Structure formats: C-alpha cells, structure tokens
Amino acid sequence: MPFRLALLALLRHKARTMLALLGIAVSAALLLDMVMLATGMRDNFQGFLLLRGYQLRVAPKGTLPFDSDATIDSAATLVAAIARVSGVVAVSPVLGAQSQTTAHDSTVTAFTLGIDPRVQGDYELLRGADLADSVSIVANERWLALTRHRLGDTVQLAVGYDPQLRTVVGQRAFIVRGVARFFYTGTTQPTIAMRLPVLQEMGGNARRDHVSLLMVKAGDDVDVEAVRARIQAAGARVSVISLEGATAQVEQRLAYFRQLALVLGSISLGVGILLVTTLITIGVNERAGEIAVMRAIGVAKRSIVTQVVTEGLLLSGVGAFSGLLIGLVTAQWLERILADFPGMPATFRFFVFQPHDAGLALGMLGSAGVLAGIYPAWRASSLPIAGTLRREAVA
C-alpha cells in the first residue's frame, strides 16, 4: 500500500513530476559524465602514449615528436647505434610527410608515414595485408572514403608538392593492400603508411636517410630513465624523451581535473536532492489533510514515512535511470565531437564507462533519494492530527 500510495501521489501531478524527473535525470547524467570523463582521462592517457610499449621517443634536438618539420639525418647509423645501447629491445624509425593523390576532380592530401613494418608502433591492421613490398600502402578509412579507393586498387601518389612551382619531388604507383587504424592521428585525418625507404627515396635529397622520430622500446625489467640517459649520451644531435615523465606530469594536471569533476558532480547531485525535497515537501503540504486522516484512522507514522521516502526513491530512481541513459548518449556524442578535433588521435577515449561508475552514480542518487525524502517524511509523520483535520475542515 505505501508503494502504491507513493506512486499515485506522484502521478497525481504528472507535469510537475515529469519536470522533476527531467531535472534529476540531467543532474544524474552530468554526474555520470563527470565520473566517466575523469576515469577516461586517467586510464587513457598513459595507455595511449605507451601503446605498443614504446616508452621513449627520439626527436630532432629541441623538439617534441612531430612538433616541427625538422628531421634527423643519418638515420640508419643512429638506429644501429641506439639498437646497441644496453636495455634497448626495439627501435622503430618513423618519417612523416604529406602525399597527394588525385581522386576524381579533387586532390586528397594525406598524412603519410614511412615505417618499418617489423617494428612499427603507429597502426593496427584492420583488414587486408601489411606492407609486404615497396609498392604496398595501408590506409585508414578516411583516406579510402575521400579517394573512393578500395583494397587492391592502384593509386598514383606524389610527395614533395610545391604549390608555387606546381611540381612534385617524387611520384609513384602503389597498390592499396590494407586498411588500418592509426593510433596517433585523428579519424578525420586521411592517413597512409608505406615502407620507410620508399618514402625517403620519394622525398629526394632532402629526405634521403632522414627520419622524423624514433620510437624506442626498453626491456620490461630495466630502468627506463637509465636507458634514456644512455641513448642521449650516444646521440648528441637528438632529444630523448621518456614518456613516463611526461605522463606523470599530465597525470598531475588530470588529478586537478578529477577533483573538479567530482566537485561539479556533487553540486549537481546536491541540486538534485534539493529538487526532490522541494517537490515532495510541496506534495506533502498539499496532502496534509489526507495524511492527517490516514493517521486518524490508524495508519502508523512508520507507514507514512515509508510512503514519503518511497516517493523520493521513485523520483530519484526513475530520474537516475533515465539520467544514466542520457549520460551515456551525451558521452558518446561528446566523444564524437572531441574525436573530430583536428589532430585528436583515434585511440584517445575521453569518456570511459565502467559499470562500477554507473553503480556508484546510481548508489549516490539512491541515497540522495532517501535523504531527499527524510525531511518531508518527518514533516508528514509529525503533523498534529486533530489540528490539521480542524484546519482542513475550516478551509
């Protein structure tokens, strides 16, 4: 009976209840998104940079990876030297360039990576074959969509385009062998990869034996910082960056963000509680006469409390559940917007859903629902029976 009475009390003012539900849903959605965002930022950043286990980056002196067009020359010697450094397990050279291809009436400019397929840490193959020979390329979905090419197609690629002279440095025919997901470029950025020597040759003298960066993997059981120092000592022309240091710094910044997210989420929860409390208090005041009659015919205080608290729980429960759905949808929507930001890597997830988080948010809202019902329940159960009946009879 208390449950039914609570439900009926809420259904009596449908518009009002709907508005309150909406309010709670929004606050629940905000809370969930904040929690998901905090989790996503924390879990993802480190995993993203340390993808494939390359903990060190070697970039031209004074720059960060792909920070500028600067390159490292005499790459082959440097790769061999670094590979000999004790503690180093793998060295993956990467050269970045722009390539053009004409598709129908337009030119598609792609970010083009020259890599060594045996040690590359830039993409994962989704379909087709990897770079078996010097005429193979792999491309991301975006490039395929823009050029309208499919696996097995032959394409003409040009590198070193000069917009003033309208000349290119190198031009060759390739076969599209594979579709890949590139970790460090955005999904909206057309991207392809070919073997490093091919790209170096196409780039002419300026690119012969050049790389943009080296990714270095240290052994699992060695001190990465010591390896970094040894590589730095071996190559005076480059900057060697340990990602652990970088991620530690980012982690620290993210800690502030997580705290902020928590504060904002809690405020939104507080607003939700106040909303439910206000609504139920209004309802209880309106029904003062009915409640006094129930008490007069022998309904216990406990039953009245149960009924009013159930109202709060119903409101916050249904609101929270719809809020979780809204939160998931908005998180997905925001994720898509953020993923489309220029230069945002495809692997980076801002919002990470963990059932544990949803449980936490639901639990918090559940307790909030009980909290919200306590004041109006106390009010309702301690109404003076005779006095209220008399006031209602006069009214």
Added chain:
Amino acid sequence: MSALVQVRDLARDYSMGSGPVHALRGVSFDVEQGEWVAIVGPSGCGKSTLLNLLGAVDSPDAGSLTIAGERVDRLDDRAATTFRLRRIGFVFQRFYLMPALTAAENIELPMAEARIVRTERRARVQELLGYVGLAGRADHRPSQLSGGEQQRVAIARALANKPALLLADEPTGELDAATGLEMIDLFRRLNRDGTTIVVVTHDAQMAAAAARRIQMRDGAIIAEAVT
C-alpha cells in the same frame, strides 16, 4: 459489567494568543455496548474536541477515558495509533477519502495497515460495499461518486477492522436532506446490527434517531435525554 466507554472529568484547553480556551471543562458520561449516542449543541461548544479525545487523535489535559478496558488518555503515540486502527471507526463531516484510491482501495487501506491477508481483505471489502449499498461502485474514485456515496465509502472504511466504537462528526453536514435521511437509515441499521455509535450532529433528525442525546454548551454537558 462496566460500560464500553467511561468518560470522567475530561478537560481540554487550547492555548491561544489571547489566553487559554477551555474547550472541554470536565465532562463525564458512560456509553454502553451497543448504544447509539448523539452529542448536540451550538457550534464551538466542544463537540469535535470531545470526539477527537474519544477517538484518541488528541489527548486530554485532565480526567480519564477508558474504552473497552483501555486507559486511552495514557496511551503514547504508537499505542494510540494501534488503538485507533483496531478499536475505533472514524467518520468525518467531509468524507476525507483518499482521492487517488478507488472506493475498494479506500476501504482496504485500514485492513492493509492491520496486516490482514489480501484475500481476506478483498472478501471483506466486497461484504462492506454490499452492506453500505455500493456493490457496483468498487472501482470508482471518490471524484466519480456523489456526496452520499462517498460518505457510505467512508463508513465502510470505518467499519473495516470491526471497531468497538464508531465515531462520526457531523456525518450529514455536507449532504442534502434526502441523502441525509438515507444516512440516518444506514446508521440505524448499523446500530441494530450491534455497532456502538457516538455521533456529533447539528441535524435534528439524526439526533432524534439516536436512542440517547447529550446536550453540550461551553465545554460542558448541560442535559441528557433518552428516548
């Protein structure tokens, strides 16, 4: 055997800004099992105050009240609630049904509170609806019923847990004359079937129908008449 209701020097004051209002100034009387008593008197003489004390929704400032062997004036809130649920049937002037519940659910409410099993509850609801002449109205909400019908539902609700005492405060106060007469008939039938009734009324016909009338003025009993 002692009387079902024993009222002894019962007093109730209300503190107002201008000083205390002596709503009841020491009232004594008995009500026997199976009796039908009407309390009459001008407005403001303390009738509702007395009825609220009899129904354990209010406590006296002095005097004692014993109903079915229980010292009602000494009950704490929890015990008073149980006493109201099990021993008292209350009928108010303005029906006071739960507007969201159907007629049947309104009658079921005190039985659900008394933890009577569902099947038994449903059977008793049907029985009571038949008794007050509303067999076909079980699923109507109060807003779909006339004033007289609502008051019948309220009476059925009051009888749900087979109370020792039925209290009614101006039960015909909001009904037209014809419906008022039907209500008097229903009370007559109730009393004939053994229900002990104390009714506060302004209605001369209702008062005349009762076997005994207690006349009040200014918080005191000034006369009694037995037909």
